[in-house]
Each structure stands twice: as C-alpha cells, then as structure tokens.
Amino acid sequence: LNRLAFVARLQQQADEAGQLVKAALALLDPQDAERAYSLLVKGALALDARDWTTAADCFSQAVDMFRESGDRRKLAWNLTNLGAALRKLEDYQQAISCYSEAISIFQQVHDPVHLAATHMNLGNVFLKMGDAEEALANYRRAELVFYQVRESLRLAIVYVNIGMACRFLQRWQESERALLTSIELLDKLDQPAVAANSMEELGLTYYGQERWAEAIAQYEKALAAVIRDGAAQELRQSILAN
Secondary structure (H helix, E strand, O other): OHHHHHHHHHOOOHHHHHHHHHHHHHOOOOOOOOHHHHHHHHHHHHHHOOOHHHHHHHHHHHHHHHHHHOOHHHHHHHHHHHHHHHHHOOOHHHHHHHHHHHHHHHHHOOOHHHHHHHHHHHHHHHHHOOOHHHHHHHHHHHHHHHHHOOOHHHHHHHHHHHHHHHHHOOOHHHHHHHHHHHHHHHOOOOOHHHHHHHHHHHHHHHHHOOOHHHHHHHHHHHHHHHHOOOOOHHHHHHHHHO
C-alpha cells in the first residue's frame, strides 16, 4: 500500500495516494518501522501541496525512524527530502546539515546517482544563500554523474542550475552554453515547464548582456512552453515579470 501510494503520488494522484497511505497506517502498530515509509509519502504529498511545515514534520519523523531502524539508504533519502522542505522554509543551515549527512551516507553505501542529486540540491541552497561559486562546484559534481549514467532529465535540470549560477557570476558564455545544452536535451523530453524555466534563464542571461531582442525571443518561447503546461502558472507570472 505504501509503495502503491508513492506511485500514485508520482502520477500526481494526490487524493488516491493519501487514501492509500491512510489504509497502510491503519494496519501498522505505532512503533512499526514501516510507518516511516508512510511518513515519507505523506511528506512528499505535503511538499507537492507547498505545505512546507507539514512536509518538514513528516520527513523529520521518518528520519528519526529510519535512523533507529538502521536503514541507511532510506535515512539518506529522507534527509534529502527534509533538506528540500527546510530550504523552502529558508532554514538554510539545517538544510545544509541534512544534505551533508546524506552525502556522507550515499558515499558509504555507493549510491552515485542519489549522491549526485543531493549535490545538486545542496547547490540550490548555496545559490539561495548567494554563494554561486559553491553552488556551481556542487552542480559540476552532479553533472558528471548524470552525464555518465545518461540521466537526461536530471542532466537538463542541472544545466539550468549551472546556467543560473554562471549568470550570477557574470560568466555569460558558460551560462549560455549550459542553458542551450539544457534546451537541446529537453527538446527530446516532454517536460514543457522545465523547458520554459531553461528558456527564461537563457532570456535572463541575454538580458544581463543587454541583448534585448534575444532575451525577448527566449521569453516568448518560454511562455509558449508554459501554455502547454497548465499547472505552471507561477512560472508564467515570473516570465511575464521579466
């Protein structure tokens, strides 16, 4: 039931996922270690609903239970989830602590893909804190692994982040190259919101160089991509604001 709930969540079927988790919890004793997975799914659903406080609470409880059960891989996984919620709550130091512990565990259990994803998420925290150099160093670590294992979507996303960090550092050519690579990768995937985000970032990179016509062209392409994804209204407002 827990795993079926997680699949439902990935399919954006939040109500079904919530009912499945509820059914799973009804079968479990209060101290049963399997409750940690239920909390994982509940936290993920709260994250999707932008309820950062509830998400952090669920992930924190799951972390404690996985720590007690000795399941180090799931502990690290939930530390990254908790870090994501804490980043949204702007508790950056605690988020860094969660990601750093997760990185250590993923290194020990030899999980390079989740290790790379955690470096990418840690980079996002540093970027939020204004440390673009440290963010870029983490993104580059993630880029190498995603390229090696052909994780096309994650590679495209990390190139968006690399482009953003390079833009903050006014390393315009690196920013443009990363974002164009991201857009090229996304052409082969059905991810209009991610593509729109990449185009918006490329527009900002052109804007920073006073390449006005090129910036406008990218914003218009980004808006066209957003229209294909009706859920991306916040991104649409961001593009229009530019």
